[in-house]
Amino acid sequence: xxxxxxxxxxxxxxxxxxxxxxxxxxxxxxxxxxxxxxxxxxxxxxxxxxxxxxxxxxxxxxxxxxxxxxxxxxxxxxxxxxxxxxxxxxxxxxxxxxxxxxxxxxxxxxxxxxxxxxxxxxxxxxxxxxxxxxxxxxxxxxxxxxxxxxxxxxxxxxxxxxxxxxxxxxxxxxxxxx
Amino acid sequence: xxxxxxxxxxxxxxxxxxxxxxxxxxxxxxxxxxxxxxxxxxxxxxxxxxxxxxxxxxxxxxxxxxxxxxxxxxxxxxxxxxxxxxxxxxxxxxxxxxxxxxxxxxxxxxxxxxxxxxxxxxxxxxxxxxxxxxxxxxxxxxxxxxxxxxxxxxxxxxxxxxxxxxxxxxxxxxxxxx
Numbered sequence: 001x002x003x004x005x006x007x008x009x010x011x012x013x014x015x016x017x018x019x020x021x022x023x024x025x026x027x028x029x030x031x032x033x034x035x036x037x038x039x040x041x042x043x044x045x046x047x048x049x050x051x052x053x054x055x056x057x058x059x060x061x062x063x064x065x066x067x068x069x070x071x072x073x074x075x076x077x078x079x080x081x082x083x084x085x086x087x088x089x090x091x092x093x094x095x096x097x098x099x100x101x102x103x104x105x106x107x108x109x110x111x112x113x114x115x116x117x118x119x120x121x122x123x124x125x126x127x128x129x130x131x132x133x134x135x136x137x138x139x140x141x142x143x144x145x146x147x148x149x150x151x152x153x154x155x156x157x158x159x160x161x162x163x164x165x166x167x168x169x170x171x172x173x174x175x176x177x178x
Numbered sequence: 179x180x181x182x183x184x185x186x187x188x189x190x191x192x193x194x195x196x197x198x199x200x201x202x203x204x205x206x207x208x209x210x211x212x213x214x215x216x217x218x219x220x221x222x223x224x225x226x227x228x229x230x231x232x233x234x235x236x237x238x239x240x241x242x243x244x245x246x247x248x249x250x251x252x253x254x255x256x257x258x259x260x261x262x263x264x265x266x267x268x269x270x271x272x273x274x275x276x277x278x279x280x281x282x283x284x285x286x287x288x289x290x291x292x293x294x295x296x297x298x299x300x301x302x303x304x305x306x307x308x309x310x311x312x313x314x315x316x317x318x319x320x321x322x323x324x325x326x327x328x329x330x331x332x333x334x335x336x337x338x339x340x341x342x343x344x345x346x347x348x349x350x351x352x353x354x355x356x
Contacts, residue, residue, distance in 0.1 A: 032308070053231045060305065120351035127238065127355050130210070142354075149353050153346055162346040168331055171342065173298035175327050175353050176320075177305050 019075050028069035031056040043082070045090075047098055047136040054137050057144040058082070060178055085143050089136050099133035105142075114146060148178045197253050206247035209234040221260070223268075225276055225314040232315050235322040236260070238356055263321050267314050277311035283320075292324060326356045 156164035334342035
């Protein structure tokens with residue numbers, strides 16, 4: 001056979017093991033499967049495992065066909081993105097307390113290129129903090145939603161002027177799916 | 179004293195007991211306190227207790243001063259709203275399985291007055307269902323977010339034509355806080 005033992009290209013990829021173990025027969029990963037996979041792979045390291053809500057957000061971020069699940073290419077893309085966030089978070093969390101401060105979170109979002117007013121930044125940080133601290137799980141949930149919402153906005157801001165007009169149905173369909 | 183034993187009007191309210199027990203010295207309820215309170219009051223009945231994320235959404239829905247917590251009036255308002263949703267959910271969940279079907283969810287949202295396209299409705303239901311079923315916790319999370327996002331949209335749709343224009347910063351500040 002031209003491609004013994006698997007799909008072309010997928011065989012050598014070490015991530016494919018994780019993916020195929022959880023994706024099962026349908027070849028797609030649901031939020032529950034993603035949670036199990038990230039926990040098994042000890043992705044969070046010393047941090048608390050991701051909750052199901054965060055896993056749903058991750059799938060929503062890359063689920064372009066709106067199937068509610070992920071194929072291997074989307075899975076690889078997700079892995080790369082959340083690894084980068086993890087490195088960033090660990091660099092901030094120098095004392096390995098598992099949390100970062102609002103001020104550090106603010107700097108992290110700014111360094112990712114988000115230009116937000118202090119008011120908007122405060123809303124975000126308040127929403128994702130617990131007793132004044134941000135956990136890794138909340139940090140990732142925040143990054144996923146900020147990325148997805150910015151992307152949705154950009155698609156509707158065709159003149160790239162920072163202004164977009166939404167129909168109610170489109171606004172709800174977009175924002176409720178994230 | 180004119181009002182022995184407490185604040186005017188608050189004394190007779192049976193809810194005040196729950197509120198004051200969790201609100202503590204600062205007189206405000208945080209997401210963690212709300213979760214403890216709803217669990218203690220056995221609010222979910224036979225259903226799974228609310229997760230912290232849903233409690234955060236509930237507080238965000240009524241937190242007009244953006245403090246991240248709730249006073250007694252907001253608490254009472256929340257209690258009324260989620261009680262109505264619970265009655266609705268229980269009426270749908272006739273076999274007490276703890277979940278409802280997408281079709282029932284669709285009818286529930288329509289009966290609340292939301293006019294959404296089948297596409298938007300599908301996005302919402304996919305986002306809030308798990309293996310084709312919607313739990314009480316997810317149902318409440320969905321109702322809270324739909325209500326909050328609709329309200330935010332309405333405030334910006336001054337002509338009430340179903341169209342609203344957002345600046346990027348406002349869009350992110352609004353949608354990320356919900």
